[in-house]
Amino acid sequence: MAIFKKEKLEKLQSQNRQEKKHTILIVDDEENNLNVLASVLGMSYNVIRAINGAKALAVINEMPKDQELSMVISDQRMPEMTGVELFEHLSHTMPDTMRIIVTGYTDVKSIIASINQGQIYQFVVKPFERVEFLMIVKQAIKTYELKQERNNMRSQLKNQLSECKQSHVVKDKKLEAAFAVLEASGLQSESQRIQKIQE
Amino acid sequence: MDKKLLIIEDSKPIAKIHRHIAKRIGLQATVAYSYAETEQVLNDSQDFFCAVIDYSLPDALNGEAIDYVVEAGIPVIVMTGMTSNEIRDAILKRPVIDYIPKDNKQAYLYLQQLLTQLMRNEHIKVLVVDDSVVSRSFISNQLCRHNYNVYEAEDGVDALKVLDEHPDIKLVLTDQQMPNMDGITLTTRIRQSRSKEELVVIGISGTNDASLTARFIKNGANDYLHKPFCTEEFNCRLMHNIQYLENIETIREQTKKVEQRNRDIAVLSEIGRQITATLDLEQILSQVYQHVNSLMDAYIFSIGLYRPEQELIEFKLSIQGGVRQAEYNMSMNDQNRLAVWCITNCQEIIITKSQEGLRYVKTILKPLSGESTVSLIYQPLLVQDRLIGCLSVQSLQTDAYKDHQFDMVRTIAASAAIALDNAEAHRKLKDSQNQLVMQEKMASLGTLTAGVAHEINNPTNFAHVSAQNLEVDLQRFQTFLYELVVDETDEEILDSFKRKFDPLFKHLATIKDGTGRIKGIVKDLQAFTRHDMAGQKKVKIVECLESTIKLVQAKYRETAEFVTEFSVDPKIECWPAQLNQVFMNLLVNACQAILIKQQEIGKAHQGMVMVKTLKNKGEVVISFTDNGCGMDSETLSKLFEPFFTTKDVGEGTGLGLSISFGIIQKHKGEIVVESILSQGTTFSIRLPYTGIDAQARRSGI
Structure with a gap:
């Protein structure tokens, strides 16, 4: 008699299959750290890896236009380009993307630099606790989503505004046409009165 | 009691001179200006050592006074202004010591010499050897008149016997021709054991044999006299020979003194060498004592070090009857203490009799330590002009110390002062060296940890997070597996699944524990390099202490009673969070020490932790005292070293006190510890009122 049944497996797999809405880029010169981060985040997010700052920029460039990058998590101490330097760059090119620094080196200077130059969302000290880290990431994603929502609403507002404007133009034209008809009909005093009202 | 001299002289100025001479050589003079007065004086007392008599007096023109005094049995020296031969003969016919013509000043000098000689002669023993009773007693009389201590012998054999009985006889006068043993043989025999410098032998003989003189001299006699001799010549020769002996004696004594002095110098320089060879205070103290004690009666011996900043003398060493006494301090305000006098005036004190101390102090107090003594020496310890303390040697005896011993104490004090000063300098050097080493260690540890x-x-x-990932995944896998199995699966199978999973989770827990611990150590290490100036505030120290004590009390209420004594509560510019960390550290350590002691001797031990604040010249001193297990000196020496711990592996990182040390240093303060094994420990923190200075603030930001 079989212990496992295929139907159960399918059912379970369909349950576990979550829709991953967000993409996170992780940057660390240490392969092991990348593995660890990937497995912490992989369950809930799409994860892209980069082994250093330059690679990270390259990865971002190659990304399809329609794919959004919700967050970049980077190590601070890396050869050639530090996490803060990378973030300083990204804060100009993609300001909405959330930036989190992970570092084993806690000196005041790098914290201040990461806040001021890299405009980071959070500073995480290694070694961290999985649960805490996931919380931070979740919060950051929430913030990102709020930002996105704000952006969407803003553009919606814009669209509505331009639609309004458009309808105004149409209405104006209709009015003008109506006036022309009125003038032509010779009701001058009457039309003058209407004009006054309009003014 | 001085000897008495009778002066019979009608001239007052001359009497005055005589009186002056008597006083100079230590005689008590009585003057009689006439024969009549002489009678009165002698009626009262005849106890005179000698009389100096003027030949003619207004009421006794022809030397009647001389006869009168001689009859009274008093040795007489005649002074006369008349120098005629008749008078000279008339005088010398009488049994007088000498006569002196007072024609010039020389006469008085001669008188003085003669009197001195007479006084000395009393102690000089002379042996007269002659078989003829007449001539023997003639010579003896002459000698007696000159106050010599006279012995007699009738021949050589008898003489040797007397010499054996009285080995301190200084002079032998011997006749040549005698039965049994003649003079020359006697001389030869004497010379076998006694040299010319030890015993003077003068040969006497009545024969006209000129070769006899030579034979006497060649056989070891010092001199030779021919009978019958002129008494003046006899006296002069005698005096001459005795002076010779005395000169030799003086030379010998001087040589001895020089040798003693040389020995002293050698001993002292050796002592000086030994004392200054060590830099160890205890060794110096005990060596100084041993040396002083070997040289004199040091029933009480003490060495006090002067501490001007505390206004007291710290008696580091105090010994009574060879037993070391407890150390004690003496206040410099205690004006009635000899040691205080010695230090204040920077002068030595020498007291040889009881009550002599009143020359220095108003009242003689009972000593702070030990018995009252009679002979005392206090010697200031000086290095160049710098006063570092005092040294004292005391005895219960009166007049316990001689001049050369004072000198020795002075010399030893000088060496001791240098040695003690060196030891002090060495101690300071070592302290600052240790501190430097400690700071260096801290600094390198800081760089290293960074x-x-x-x-x-x-x-x-990645190890830490991986372990957590693995745990999550494993749990998911477990859940997945259980959900996958069909509902009617055997319980046994499910149990076996569980048994397989359990150890895996245990392994993971172990890994997590390990990485967690590493995390803790690194975090502690980073406390060294933390440069955050944040949180710097001006706070009341007592508030910090009270809040920390409350926290610790919550956990250790059962272990110890917490007693506080806050005599000051200054506001200090500091990092309160960091100071609290230090306080917490010390308090927890104190409680743990008490717990250890309670484990050792049972719960009955009432634990106590005392926290005090004190003011000390621009600083606040915060002390934490416990009555716990204490520490041995080895533990003490390593206490602030990073990673040094007495706790079990895993219980402490050995960084707590190192971090505390670093924090206090950052506050420009100091942390010191005193501990007695199995009695308790006191940590004292000194913080300057000024708080963190400007420099620290700059370098921090």
């Missing part, structure tokens, strides 16, 4: 922390944090991080 670099290493990052390196360790990375692998720790």
Whole structure:
């Protein structure tokens, strides 16, 4: 008699299959750290890896236009380009993307630099606790989503505004046409009165 | 009691001179200006050592006074202004010591010499050897008149016997022709054991044999006299020979003194060498005592070090009857203490009799330590002009110390001062060296951790997080597996699944524990390099202490009673969070020490932790005292070293006190510890009122 049944497996797999809405880029010169981060985040997010700052920029460039990058998590101490330097760059090119620094080196200077130059969302000290880290990431994603929502609403507002404007133009034209008809009909005093009202 | 001299002289100025001479050589003079007065004086007392008589007096023109005094049995020296031969003969016919013509000043000098000689002669023993009773007693009389201590012998054999009985006889006068043993043989025999410098032998003979003189001299006699001799010549020769002996004696004594002095110098320089060879205070103290004690009666011996800043004398060494006494301090305000006088005036004190101390102080107090003594020496300890303390040697006896011993104490004090000063300088040097080493250790540890922390944090991080990932995944896998199994699966199978999973979770827990611990160590290490100036505030120290004590009390209420005594509560510019960390550290350590002691001797031990604040010249001193298990000197010496711990592996990182040390240093303060094994420990923190100075603030930001 079989212990496992295929139907159960399918059912379970369909349950576990979550829709991953967000993409996170992780940057660390240490392969092991990348593995660890990937497995912490992989369950809930799409994860892209980069082994250093330059690679990270390259990865971002190659990304399809329609794919959004919700967050970049980077190590601070890396050869050639530090996490803060990378973030300083990204804060100009993609300001909405959330930036989190992970570092084993806690000196005041790098914290201040990461806040001021890299405009980071959070500073995480290694070694961290999985649960805490996931919380931070979740919060950051929430913030990102709020930002996105704000952006969407803003553009919606814009669209509505331009639609309004458009309808105004149409209405104006209709009015003008109506006036022309009125003038032509010779009701001058009457039309003058209407004009006054309009003014 | 001085000897008495009778002066019979009608001239007052001359009497005055005589009186002056008597006084100079230590005689008590009585003057009679006439024969009549002489009678009165002698009626009262005849106890005179000698009389100096003027030949003619107004009421006794022809020397009647001389006869009168001689009859009274008093040796007489005649002074006369008349120098005629008749008078000279008339005088010398009488049994007088000498006669002196007072024609010039020389006469008085001669008188003085003669009197001195007479006084000395009393102690000089002379042996007269002659078989003829007449001639023997003639010579003896002459000698007696000159106050010599006279012995007689009738021949050589008898003489040797007397010499054996009285080995201190200084002079032998011997006749040549005698039965049994003649003079020359006697001389030869004497010379076998006694040299010319030890015993003077003068040969006497009545024969006209000129070769006899030579034979006497060649056989060892010092001199030779021919009978019958002129008494003046006899006296002069005698005096001459005795002076010779005395000169030799003086030379010998001087040589002895020089030798003694040389020995002293050698001993002292050896002592000086030994004392200054060590830099160890205890060794110096005990060596100084041993040397002083070997040279004199040091029933009480003490060495006090002067501490001007505390206004007291710290008696580091105090010994009574060879037993070391407890150390004690003497206040410099105690004006009635000899040691205070010695230090204040920077002068030695020498007291040889009781009550002599009143020359220095108003009242003689009972000593702070030990018995009251009679003979005392206090010697200031000086290095160049710098006063470092005092040394004292005391005895219960009166007049316990001689001149050369004072000198020795002075010399030893000088050496001791240098040695003690060196030891003090060495101690200071060592202290600052230790502090430097400690600071160096801290600094290098700081640099090390700054670099290493990052390196360790990375692998720790992925190990730590991986373990957590694995745990999550494993749990998911377990859940997945259970949900996958069909509902009617055997319980046994499910149990076997569980049994397989349990150890896996245990392994993971172990890994997590390990990485967690590494995380803790690195975090502690980073406390060294933390440069955050944040949180710097001006706070009341007592508030910090009270809040920390409350926290610790919550956990250790059962272990110890907490007693506080806050005599000051200054506001100090500091990092309160960091100071609290230090306080917490010390308090927890104190409680743990008490717990250890309670484990050792049972719960009955009432634990107590005392926290005090004190003011001390621009500083606040915060002390934490416990009555716990204490520490041995080895533990004490390593206490602030990073990673040094007495706790079991895993219970402490050995960084707590190192971090505390670093924090206090950052506050420009100092932390010191005193501890007695199995009695308790006191940590004292000194913090300057000024708080963190400007420099620290700059370098921090």
